[in-house]
Amino acid sequence: MQSKTWVGDCQSCSARESGVFCQLEALAIKKLSHEKVSNSYKRGQALFFQGNPPFGLYCVHSGKIKITKGAAVGKETIVRIAAKGDILGHRSLFSDSPYTASAVALEDAEVCFISKKTIYDLLEQEPKLSLQILYSVSRDMGNAEDKVASIAQRNIRERFAELLLILKKAYGEPSSNGTRLNIRLTREEMASMIGTASESLIRLVSEFREDGIIEQKGKTIFLINDGKLKEYANL
DSSP, X not given: OXXXXXXXXXXXXXXXXXXXXXXXXXXXXXXXXXXXXXEEEOTTOEEEOTTSOOOEEEEXXXXXXXEEEEOTTSOEEEEEEEOTTOEESHHHHHHTOOOSSEEEESSSEEEEEEEHHHHHHHXXXXXXXXXXXXXXXXXXXXXXXXXXXXHHHSOXXXXXXXXXXXXXXXXXXXXXXXXXXXXXXXXXXXXHHHTOOHHHHXXXXXXXXXXXXXXXXXXXXXXXXXXXXXHHHTX
């Protein structure tokens, strides 16, 4: 299935304020808007694959994208989840190396592709863009270090509680049932994010439900006891 192109104007883009292009001047924004390509992806469609060469970078306009690393045994590990305003593929682009991970739409998404030439032209014209990209790379590296430390130092229950708190901060929405997580992850995806097996994740979900920490309606999770969740996370 091929992605579909849509037309988006960078000047009025609601994702720009939270992304690396937030400080571009009017002429640079006009160039970016004219030269980028906007595509719509259905859930499960790939933006790029691990091992392929990069030809530019991607900027998420809407929806959520999972970044995954494959293993020899065929399993995937979710490295991070990108959302509105985030960029993808910049690490490989600037190191001139193949993608070290794959990017797949977690839900229907709209994503802009900016070619390598356009990005390098903008970097020459707008030094502030370099700082914004450097900040993005540094933030991603910090999150990756925190994840490695969490897996090494915390047990599975603590890691699952911590994951729910992270998802709450990024995607939580107030509801009559507490906090609704506005992101739908499969059991396999959540298990991948905390470094455990799906069977263990299923047991954790049941335990947290029985302890009155979460509720589920279909695939949507509601956090209903923040105090106990923080206690379980042992932060």
